[in-house]
């Protein structure tokens with residue numbers, strides 16, 4: 499079972515990247531395979547063009563990862579109150595899955611992580627991610643994790659969000675297994 503993480507920024511010490519890595523570590527500790535598509539790849543994606551079918555190697559890598567995934571975790575940095583243009587552009591590549599037998603993110607659990615310097619942007623970004631996941635026919639997990647990187651209070655920031663990040667990962671793995679079991683049962687009955 500493959501869980502694909504998509505997110506991070508171009509920042510060398512990206513918090514949204516670190517949050518996603520932590521979640522994917524939990525995915526692996528629960529016995530699933532994890533693949534991270536980070537800012538290093540996302541920054542090299544051309545602007546998604548539905549009219550031009552040519553795809554760069556980076557775009558093909560992202561599309562293949564989304565196609566092979568049993569579950570997805572998206573980690574977004576808040577830019578001006580919402581997800582960054584770079585991440586939105588990457589998610590627009592899901593349009594290339596529209597005509598697949600499993601269209602877009604159908605039947606897939608998708609966990610969301612939002613990282614910002616303030617709670618307002620983080621919460622708004624989390625809500626935006628879930629709207630995008632719904633649009634892609636994915637199943638947003640019940641728990642979504644927000645990380646406020648500016649707060650200096652004890653128990654905040656990435657360190658304070660560890661439990662929540664693990665919970666996002668855990669729900670994605672759990673639901674992906676449940677969906678696969680369900681599909682196996684349905685296939686055996688037909």
Ligand SMILES: Cc1cc2nc3c(=O)[nH]c(=O)nc-3n(C[C@H](O)[C@H](O)[C@H](O)COP(=O)(O)O)c2cc1C
Pocket residue numbers: 506507508509511512513514515575576577578579580613614615616617619620647
């Ligand atoms: C262009 C830009 C816009 C941002 N806009 C907001 C914002 O509206 N609200 C907020 O709380 N933080 C905002 N931030 C702060 C980032 O969300 C925060 O630093 C986050 O940790 C960046 O993620 P990264 O560490 O993965 O690069 C912005 C940062 C950038 C670079």
